[in-house]
Every structure is written in structure tokens, then in C-alpha cells.
Amino acid sequence: MNGFRQPSVLPGFGLTLGFATFFLSAIVLLPLAALVLKTASMSWSDFVSVVMSPRALASYRLSFGASLVAALINTFFGFIVAWTLVRYEFPGRKVLDAMIDMPFALPTAVSGIALTAVFAQNGWIGQYLEPYGIKVAYTWLGVTLALTLIGLPFVVRSVQPSLLEVQRDLEDAAETLGATPFYIFRRIIFPAVLPALASGFTLAFARAVGEYGSVIFIAGNLPMKTEITPLLIVIKLEEFDYNGAAALGFVMLAMSFLLLLSINLVQAWGRRRLVAARR
């Protein structure tokens, strides 16, 4: 690894570090600090009554639970999509590759409305699920579906480069040594892409927790049932309860931060051997 004092194409280390700090402060830290300050102006009992209200608790459960499920689904299927794109040559591969990014570009409200139209009781797919008693739109299933849609590209784009890096030779070597395809996957390919997979999961999860636009259309927004925390915040804002909104925002921020930090720590622990070795 290069020492960070080495000459580089961008001017001076001091200047770039200063700029990075300033940029991060202005764009990220300042608004967050405002949020914390706003929350701090509440009394403790007010804070607790807002953030521990049954409605709020139900919304945390839905937000974090659905995000977790969606991120897990994405990790699994995102890996398969990335594998297909990296390992196979087929007509339309480039098109499919480009389509992966569409959830990035699509206004989330549009995808939410589209999903609702398709999965509503009389929608294209919803009408066939209805007889089986499966309701997607306006249930937690719908929320999970919307969160899955917007999280997929994160996993695919994280895993793709590291899959490309797994040389075919490694698999060939394992095969000549007697390993079965499943063994090769478990012991050679999976460990190699695990860090990328974890970071893809983290990104998809973080994105899902913060998602608002697509969910509110398909969720139905029944209090205690299909109400996500971001929506609850918006409702508080519309009631001019700025302090309540800030309190809920603070809780989301804290929980997300803790979750992301712990995932990153686990990842760093897993990767330490490799990173240390590359010096």
C-alpha cells in the first residue's frame, strides 16, 4: 500500500483533507447536528413518550424488519444476478446489465405506483394471488417488495467486480485437487466474494431503511400495521409537531448508525487477514 503522503495527481494532502472535512460537514454533519440539537430541546419524558409510543414501536418493527428481509433477499438474488452477468455470455447481457441500474434512476414514487398497480387486488399479478389469500399491496409484503426493488442494484454492483476477480484458475485448481462444484463454491468462491457481499448487504439495508417514496404508495399506511417510520415522521411534520419528528428521526439515525457500524466492524474483522497480507 502506498503511504498517503506520496505525490498524487490532486494537489496537496492538506488541501484535499481540508476540503473533504468541510464538504462532509456542510452536507452531512451539519443537518444531522441540527437534528440532534432539535431533539435535545425536548424534555426527556416528552422524548420517551414520542419514541416509545406503540405506533412508533410498530413502525420501527416494520421499517427495520422489512429492510432486513429485503436486504437478505437482495443479497441472495443479487449474487445470482451478478454471477449470471459475470460468468455467462448470452444475447442481451449488456441490456440486462444496464437495466440493473434502473432502480437508481427511477423516481421512487414511480416504482411505488407501478408496484401497486401490478400487485393490487385487481392488478396483473395481484389478481392471481388473490384467490390464494395472498395480499401484497397494502401489507407488509408490499413494503418488503418495494424495498427489495430499490436495493437490488447495490448488491449486484458491489459483488460484480469481486466476482470478476475470482480467477477461473482458482476453480480449475480446486477441481484438479478433487473438490466438487459445491465445495469449490463454499470454500473458494464464497470466501472471496464475502466482503463484497457484506458491503452490498449493508448498502441495500441502509438504503431500504431510509426509503420513503416507493413504500408509501404500496404500503396503504395503516397505523400500527403498514406504517413505516419515515412516514410517521412526515405525519408528525404535517401536524407541525417538529419536535416529535426530530425525535423519531434521531432514533432512526442512532439505530442505523449502530447497525451499520456493527456490520462494518464484523466485515473489517473478517477481512483483516487479507488486508494485512497485502502490505
Next chain:
Amino acid sequence: MSITLDQVTKQYQGNPVVNDVSLAVAEGEFFVLLGPSGSGKSTLLRAIAGLTEVDHGRITLFGRDVTQVSAREREVGFVFQNYALFRHMTVGENIEFALRVRREKASERVRRRKELLELIGLADMDDRLPTQLSGGQQQRVAVARALAHKPKVLLLDEPFGALDAKIREELRRTIRSVQRELGITTILVTHDQEEAFALGDRLGVMHLGRLLEAGKPTELYSRPATRFVATFLGAANLILRREVRSSPESGPRALPGRRPEAGPAYRREQEVVAMLRPEEAELAADRDELTTSFLGYGHVEDMQFTGALERLRIRMSAEDSGRNDDAPASTTAPVWIDVTRTQPEQRAFPLAPGQLVAVGTRRIHVLPTPLSSFTVCAGSREAADALLANPWLTDLAARMQTRLSAQVEPGLESQPPVPGPAPGGVAVVSAGPGCPARVRNLLDRGVTPVLCLPEDAGAPGRVVVHFAGQVARRATLAMTASLLRHVPAEAVFLGILPSGSPERTRTAGVRQLLDVRSEAQAGHGLDVRTELRLGDRIQELLRELGSQPGQMLVLGLPEPGSLPENFEALLTQSPGWPVLLA
């Protein structure tokens, strides 16, 4: 035999990457597959390991047909150019991977791991990660890993490719000693001839998907059978010479070291390709001072000092060079001879650029190829130029590193034939309506082989071989062998029996085909596929050649020197195919 390959063929997008390779490697032998990049050697090695499926042929390991067996079950050890170590495992874990896969007991694993680390000289590196090792150490680990499950065969694919010269030599020695110690049958693939000489008990040289020759390093170096092997294994001067075959001792120009080879009786004079190694050439101020046979006079054109040796390039003077006194006038192109001299030789006879020297040859080796050079024969300049412009012909001559010249003969098509100076090497005439007359004219003058070339003929993708009668058998096989070494095409040997042949004749026909195959293999190191047809000879050949475009015919005539009338159809078809006949 521990590794046997039988007509192994691998096509990639319709092109043969490995083309009918047959090979047998003895138990405990260190065999080196040598060839330029793209010659198919790595593909062949992967096929032996089971990492690449073959389209045709059979692979046998220790008597067990493994052609359809997966790499996992072939019990081979494979070492890759880029090491292919598992980076998330320690050196020890890498080495015991094969044992873990096989669920060996932990105690056994540890024992074997210690043993192997000892063997490759990295005893204290057990807990390191591969990325903490140097390239040479990583490749040692890869070798140990490949040996862990005690494979019967070790396959190494350019294992030194990514290493610098000094480490390369060290690792080379390690691998050689490990191989000797274990007595394991080994095939190593490389493009480096020095490496091949240093390691191999035997070498096989591959080019264009074919295994050209296999043999002991010293044998291949001093007596190659093909131009490619001659020039790929070290430097070589290829010289075209005319020689009188019937009387080896005739005249002062009889070549020393030549293997006498009985040519067809009607043929009195022949052009041959001779190989002169740079270190086998002697330089002196005058012909009389040479202690070896005189080759010719020349001027020193270029001198390079390279440490132990001095490299010289001598431009031979046309009037004195040995090859031209009876050659056609169109062959006056300058000939350079590369010479290397040792320090004592330099001191004994110091040279300066431009100086006139006499060149002698200590040892010269005549290649047994009937396709020495190409001479286009045509009735007019225009016709000759049209043939000379054929891209496939120019390409073929360039690949053979030989001369392509033209000889205009107004009397070529007249009857009775007007005798002229016999063209050297292969006579090339244009195919089409007047072709049989041209061929007869040449055959009457004792010129063979003859190549009938349609003007727009491209590189053939398939070569059909047939001889009409046992007399032509030798010549046909020799032509085929020589041609196929320079043409990346599949070849099939067609045996044709009259339709309605009794069962006994058919069996004999099949046996004859098998004989041909083994003769081609024994005599030329070439494997050909065989097919037996029933029907009229000419009709069958016409049908075979007409079945798909891009084919070529190698034809042995029933009687040397004469073209039967019913064979004319093979030469006059339009659009036609190239026919090489003798």
C-alpha cells in the same frame, strides 16, 4: 505408458486448436511440450487434466481411459502459470486442500503438509498467507499443493512464466529434483527452449495445434525433421541445395552428415532443404584453409559481440554459393548465413565487417521434406504473376521460410513437351482446363511434386489424402507430413475400394489404412485420421472434395511420372481445389 494421447483434437469456434495429437509418455518421464504461444500446448495440457473437454480422440492415464472423466477424478496435479493459490488460506491450508477435500485425518494432513513443505524447502512458512510470499515461493507452494494427494501425473503450465530469470533457474532446479525424487510422470508446457532443454527427458514441439516432433533434446536439436523444429530449437540456417540422389559420393558437393534416403528411381536430381547450425559453420580466409567442406564465399555483413560468442551474418556471394550453379536463374536472391564463433575461434581469425570469407560446414543436416521450395511454372509472365500473387501460396512459402520463385516456360503446354531446365522443389501450375497438359509436361521431365492451384484458392480447412497404389505411398505420406506441419487444417486419409468388394478385401482395406496410420506415425510423427469408402476412386474423391468448400487434395499417382486420363477431372473442376500430387 502412463500418459497416452490418441488423436486428441480440440476445436475452438471451428478452428482446430489441438489437431490430432497422439503421444505416449513413459512412467516417470519428464516430458516437455514446447511451442510458440497459440500452438495449442496449454490447451492440450488442460485436456489431459480434464479442464478442457476434447472433441475427438482418447486420453489414457495409466491404462485407464479418462476421456470422459472429470478433472476431479483424474488424480492429476496441476500447476498454473499464475500460481492460483487460494489467497484466503495460509500456505499450510493451501497445501492440505486436496487432503481436506478427501476427508483425510488431521494427523495425516499435518504429517503430509510437513513432508511437502520440507520437500519444497519452505519448512517454516506454514502459517504465512500466499500474498506474504515472493513469486518463486508461491509457485513452490503451488507445486506442493498439486502433489499433496499423491497424483500419478504432474502437469505444469508455464510455471516459470511470471518469474524473473534468477528465480526461474532456482525453481527449475527444485522442480527437477522433486520430480526425480518422487519419480512422478510429468508434463511441462513452455515456450522457452532453454527451459525445455534443461528439464526434459524428452521434448515435443507443437505448432499450429499439431505435435510436430517428439524426441530427446539432443536428437531434436541435431536432427530435426521439420523446418519449424529446426528454427524453433535454437538458431538454424536453412539452405536450399540441389543434390544428385542416386550417387551420394558424386562430386565435391556431397553433403556431410546427410542421411542417405532412397528416392524414387526415376528421379535423378533433387532439391533438398539443409540445416546448418550457426556453431557448425567454419570461417577462413580462403577455401583451401578450411578444415571442413566448403559451402561458399561470402562477405561479413554484421558482427555482434554477445559475451561468450560472436554472432556474424555472412552474405553469401551468389556466384560462389553452393546451391545455385544449376538452379534456375530466378533464384539469385541473396542468402545470409548466421554464424557464431567462440572466443578461441575469434582470436585465431579476427574479422572485420565487409571482409570476404570462405564458409565451411562441419556438419549439415538434410531435412527429409519433399517440399523444399516452390517454383511457379507458367506459359507467360502474366500467368506466372497471377499465381505468385495467390495469398495462400505466398503465406505457405513464408511459413516454410522457403523460396517462392517463378519460371516462365512458353513450351509448358505444347505437345510433345519441350524440355527445359527442371524447376526446383514443388512446381506450381494453375488449375483449370489446361492443367493436365502442364502436369504431364512436368512429370515427363521428372519434376515432382506438382501443386495445381486454382488462382483464387484460399487456405484449406481440410486436407484429403489419397494414394492410388502402393508405389505412391511413401511419397504421399512424406508430402502430407510436410504440408500439414505448415497448414492449420484437419487431415483425413481416404481409402477407397471398388464398390461390391468382397468382405475379405474390405478387411484388408481397413488393415491397410491402419498400416498407413502407423507408418505416418512412425516415419513422420504425424497422426492422420482414416476413412474407408466404397465406390469408384475418382467419383468418391470428387464427391468428397465437392462436399464442402475450402478443401485440398494430396494425391499419390498410381504410377510415378504419369497422369492417367481419368484423374484429369480432379484437376479441371471449377471452382476447384488445390491438388498436390506426386
